[in-house]
Amino acid sequence: MYGRFRQIYVTPAVLFVAVLIYLPFLWTAYLSFTSYDGLGSPKFTGLDNYRRLFHDEALLTSVRNTLIWVVGTTILPVGLGLLVAVLSYNIKGGAWFRLPFLIPYAMSGAGLGLIWGFILQPDGMANQVLTFLGMPGGNTEFLQDGPRNTFAMIVVWAWQQLGVNMLLFVVGLQSIPRQPIEAARIDGASGWQLFRHIIWPLMRPLTTVVFGLALVASLKTFDIVWVMTQGGPGRSSETLAVTMYRQVFVADEYGYGSAIAVALTTVTGLASYLYLRHQIGKEDR
Template sequence: MTTPTVLPDRAVAAAGAAASPGGPGRPGRFALFGRLRYLYISPAVVFVAVLLYLPFVWTAYLSLTTYDGLGSAEFTGLDNYVRMFHDEALLTSIRNTLLWVVGTTVLPVGLGLLVAVLSYDLKGGGWFRLPFLLPYAMSGAGLGLIWGFILQPDGMANQVLTFFGMPGGDTEFLQDGPRNTIAMIVVWAWQQLGVNMLLFVVGLQSIPRAPIEAARIDGASGWRMFRHVIWPLMRPLTTVVFGLALVASLKTFDIVWVMTQGGPGRTSETLAVTMYRDVFVADDYGYGSAVAVLLTTITGLASYVYLRRQAGREEG
């Protein structure tokens, strides 16, 4: 019986070096590729830095200055940030942005989930879902033009309500805040419902059938089936859908600008509209940059808190 030979550590290291593709004393081919991995990803890193990080750094710098687009910027420190919290228009903008966050994460996501669940096992469900998908093909500007015409004073909505003798025929949907913001949230939800519904349908189709069949055998159906089986299995997708809706709500601009331009009297502005007005209409680049930094900070913090909370639920 032959006793296996035990090599000392130096012999093992020498054997590994000799067997490496680069030969003894030189790194192997895979080790060389590992060292070059930073070189491979450097173009993408530079691309992201140039398009994202450098503009943000420049915006953050402008937020500390007074600059009207002409001449040189004058450094003023935190004056723009102090000014923000004494600006009633900005406080109204923050309130409207919070309304957008609540409305556009509850209405289109909740209704999209409801339509997806109700039409999933329905015969001809694809045709039932088609009308909900069509509005998503429209741009935000086109949507704003159409609904701005419908909801304007003495517009189509007022005329239809008056013709059928229904209450609200004299309502000014876009003239008073926060009613105008709520009206635009409903319009946005009407457009976004379809894509959220489609995402949830894809999520339902990816659920394994075995847990559902087992729950049916145990007598689960309806609300119990959804709450205890379907909803937990769809939680990862729901996290993504809510996250996308949250970010979209915080940067809402096009539909507000087209329908009301933030008016009347800046009562329907969001933070994105306020930023645009201060920079490109009022030529107040310093103050507009401060609003942009505030919006970016709120978006980042809200996304971070939401994702951490969802991750904690999944781990728990």
Template sequence: MKWRAGYVAPAVLLVAALLYAPFLWTGYLSFTRYDGLAPAQFAGLGNFAELVQDPALLTSIRNTLIWVAGTMILPVGLGLLVAVLSYDLKRGAWYRLPFMLPYALSGAGLGMVWSPILSHGGIANLLLGVDTAFLQEAPHNTLAMLLVWTWQQLGVNTLLFVVGLQSIPKEPIEAARLDGAGGWSLFRHVIWPLMAPLTAVVVGLALVASLKTFDIVWVMTQGGPGRSSETLAVTMYRDTFVASEYGYGSAVAVLLTVVTGLASYLYLKRQVT
């Protein structure tokens, strides 16, 4: 046992240094006034009291909830639809390939590609024959970025659902077909219940990812105009590294951590029960 502990100790120390120590340091800073230069001054719950009264927080929460709801409906819902419709098709993998390619782009790269397309006078305006500033008005800017996010995430969700479909035993499906089930009835009463474990994983991953949305929003709008498209992650970054209010930004980080952890816990608890 002593030798085993010695083997594991370096990995445990590395994880503690890279994950737990920054987390504890952030928690400490959330109770201080700190600008990165002068010594931190203990402020108690002052940062959290200020956070509750900050109107930008309500905007961030609203946009974050839009991201969560939109992710459940679009990338996850459409991914399931594409997976089901292409599963039994001959050469279905080739039909799914165009949906997979955008996933190779990072969120930052995605924003750089789509920002000029959706800008005022961009390609989207020319193709649609409109004169709309997609990224300059709320909540249209958040919805536009959500569609871009869907374009990227649709492929990986489709792939996960296809894996789930392939793992379903064929016997229940064949028995249901012999009983006359087909189409929507077959999917709703047989395929969907059998895919429940994988669906829980896909939805859980999408939930956490949407709550932490940052890179695509920062690259495309930087949370603007007037902080109208900020999410909680963008608010945390702006207050910490742009405004150099490390204590206040740490309070936002703690809030985001609590929201993400609570949402994950409630979701997993519901799946277990």
């Protein structure tokens, strides 16, 4: 009887996920084997769209930019978030110290991209401030040259994501048992030694989750890139998600865009699986 009630309760959630996630993905996977412009019926073309992936120079540029995003947005916001969390933990006024880092996370990626897009323009506030202070770089084209524009947007993304990573690490620090830390202090450990040998190992499960979330988010980055540069100039700052959007909704190449979407989904899932498997393997050892 209990099993029947459990199935009744679970069925709506399963149907909800199937309708909103699985069915659209299956339709996208089908379109990836077709030539389709959004009108009429899709025309089956086999693996042509996937062969095109390996010969598209713009796609290769977006792959390079996506890899840069993966490295930058897993190291900068996670590393800085951990640093701020450790420095502000268990000190008087620590909550007020963390507050400015949380405010950017309350903003949408599109809003953030719009603001920083104005700041980083050739005649924007960043160059004007550098010129006013007499510092070098007052004529820097932050968003006009690749891959410099990608690095600039990664810094903006890190500025936004730092706060939530910091908050997660603060929660992790608060959940650490006090006994090992006090015992280490009695034995003379402090500072870097205390963090490296006691605090960091105890926070490893949480760090795995934070890095995993940052990894997935970096692979599907879209809003900030589209608002700040629209992948330009000359498609020099496109990521895979932006390329997919451009092919489907700008170029009306639904088949090729769907192939990029399937490839991006596969890479994201595979990267997440390999990362989690590696981290779980390290914990089991």
